[in-house]
Amino acid sequence: MKTSIFISLSALTLFLVATPTSANEISAINQTSTDSIVKITPFDLVYGAYRGYFTDSGIPGYANLIAAVNAGRVNAEDLVEEAIALGRLAPETINNRAYLNSVAGLLDSLDTN
Template identity: 40%
Template sequence: MKSIILGSLSLLLLSTTVAPIVKAENRAANTNVLSGTSPSATQIEPFNLVHLAYQGYLKDQGIPGYGALIMAYQVKQVSAEDIVRSAVKSNMLSPQVINDRAYNNAVNLQLENLRIR
């Protein structure tokens, strides 16, 4: 019984120290998007782009957010290329990224990881 309580407290402590770090990274990515600046492709990593799409930042471009994004990806209504094109239209990425096969593959991998969760 003591080990369960100790383990639970350890997990609670660990989660309270990790959560602020993750939120700080998300705020940094969101700041560029919300401020209207046009970051280069190196400023938005594929993970962050997919996360922003998941949060609904590309809804104006026709990319659904949250569970609808996962579903649309599963039924092939939305692809990695669609998300990259939408990010370029939203001035989140530079136009050169559309032809960057490695970047598109990385976005696709992040979408696959999102689907698995």
């Protein structure tokens, strides 16, 4: 029980620490031209999706994202493709298995925290 609480608090701390970075990156993207692409980490990508940054693209946020991932309606490839379409990731990222595996692992861990 104590381990579960510790893991949950650790994950929450990571989410809270990453918020300014994620918001700054997204602000930087909105202020630059569509030709410049900012590469974001898998964590910032998943956390941004969780916070609802991709709702206009059809990827739900918060508890709805968790439900969509659990139901198989949203996966790592979907999230990376939307980020590419929005200019937040380079197109070749869709072929980066390490990046996709990291995104998939983080999406799966949303339900456990």
